[in-house]
Amino acid sequence: MTEPLIELKGVSKSFGSHKVLDNVDLTIYRGEALGIIGPSGTGKSTILRIMAGLLAPDEGEIYVQGVRRDGLIEDGGDPVGIGMVFQQAALFDSLTVEENVGFLLYQNSKLPRSRIRELVKEKLEMVGLPGITNLYPAELSGGMRKRVSFARAIMSNPDNPSETPEVLLYDEPTAGLDPIASTVIEDLIRYLQSAQGVCGTYAVVTHQDSTIRRTSDRLVFLYEGKVQWQGTVSEIDSTEHPLIRQFISGNVHGPIQVAG
Structure with a gap:
């Protein structure tokens, strides 16, 4: 197995009396495409935020490239950069596309504005959106907003290569998109x-069948706060695990309790 980049050991998290994660062990290895799947409300987005250092667990340990993280990402930098793409794109409505994509560089770097604009254009071209730097989020389609958020997540500072993201965390990247726009994102x-x-x-993190199959190599299935199954994408059609069978088929009858 290749090098572990992010490791969660015995991680638990509760919100009030509701235990969302219960003693979870999970590892992301260098170079892999991991899909985190499961019914709604089972802690998938929570686990991404803990990985990103945006949320602290109640119990357990987080290691980034073998170094234990204490506190949140703002309390001390990780040895590798971690970028996150949020479900709703999370763009600033009052800022242009250029200002959104280059936000961290404008705020935290000493790069001249002309250089930041060049980097923004480069990233937008990578996600297939040239020539939109002066537009505002309200002028973009849902799929375009998602791609702008991708460009922001992969933005790097050439003066500080250690900040370049080595891991990207996607939270429901195709949610709310039509099948064609979903394929573009995948x-x-x-x-x-x-x-x-x-x-x-x-x-x-995704619920969408096409996104599971087209973007993931290894899968982790979360239910009731625990990792219930792990396997490859090809195994989801052959496993007899009752949770996977019900989830993939969409059957309302089975061990997964359907909210009323």
Whole structure:
């Protein structure tokens, strides 16, 4: 097995009396495409936020490239960069596409504005969106907003290569998109994994069958706060595990309890 980049050991998280994650062990290895699947409300987005250092667990340990993380990402940098693409794109409505994509560089770097604009254009071209730097998020389709958020997530500072993302975390990247727009996003996720100078490791949370099959190599199935099954994408059609069979078929009858 290749090098572990992110490791969660015995991670638990509760919100009030509701235990979302219960003693979860999970590892992302360098160069892999990990899919995190399961019914709604089973902690998939929570686990991404913990990996990204945006949320602290109640119990357990997080290691990034073998170094234990204490606190949140803002409390001390990780040894590798981690970028996150949020479900709703999370763009600033009052800022242009250029200002959104280059936001961290404008805020935290000493690069001249002309250089940041060049880097923004480069990233937008990588996600297939040239010539839109002066537009605002309200002027973009849902799929375009998602791609702008991808460009922001892969933005790097040439003066500080250690900040370049080596892992991308995608939270429901195709949610709310039509099948064609979803295919564009799925292809883009794979393209960015193979593109030179862009991180080659990612985890994607998704419910969508096409996204599971087209963007993931290894799968982790979460239910009731625990990892219930792990396997390859090809195994989801052959396993007899009752949770996977029900989830993939969409059957309302089975061990997964359907919310009323």
